Amino acid sequence: MQMAMPESKFTARRCFRAPWLPIWSLFLGIVFATASAIGGNLGNAAITLAAFVVFSAFLYFGARNETIGGLAEPRRDERWEMINQRATAFAGTVLVLILVVGSIVGLVQGDDGSPYIEVLGAGAIAYFAGALWLRSRS
C-alpha cells in the first residue's frame, strides 16, 4: 500500500520554465558590458555582451539536459544540493591554489604578491567566519 505523497514540482519541464540562471547571466553580461563601455572600451563591451548572450542562450536552451537543468533549477532536490556544494568546494579549492601560486610568483618576481595575497586573506577570513557561523547552527 502506497502512502499519499505531495505532488512534485520538480520536472525537467519546470527547469525549462524557470530560467533564472540564464537571466542572471544575461544581467551580469549587461553590467560588465556597461562597465566596459563607461570605461571607454566599446570593443571589449561588445565582446563581453556577446559572450554572455551566447552563454545565457546555452543555459536556456540546454535546460532539458540534467546537468544544465540542475544548475538552472531554483529549487533543487537534495542530490543536486550536494552536487552544488561539492562543485562549489572544488571551485573554491582551485581558486585558492591559483591565488597561492599567483602570490608566490609575484613574490619571486619582486612584487608584494598583490592582489593575490589580499584576496587569499579575504577568502581565509570568509572561510573561518563561515565555519564559525555554520558551527553555531549545527
Place this chain on the structure above:
Amino acid sequence: MQNEIRRLRGEQGLSQERLAEALDVSRQTVNSIETERYTPSLPLAIALARYFDKSVEEVFHADGNA
C-alpha cells in the same frame, strides 16, 4: 549502501518518473539511488520507505546484506 528501491518499484509497476514526482525529487536522483551512486538523506530514505509501506531497514541495507 544497497537498497531495494528498484525491486519494490518494479513490483508496483511504477516508473522512476512517477516515484520521483511522489517524492519531490528528480528522476535522475531516483535512478542514482537505485544504482547506489547516491545515498539519500535520512528524511528521503524515510519517505521512500513510507512510500512502499516498509521500514527503512527493509529498504536500505547499510551492511550490504539483504
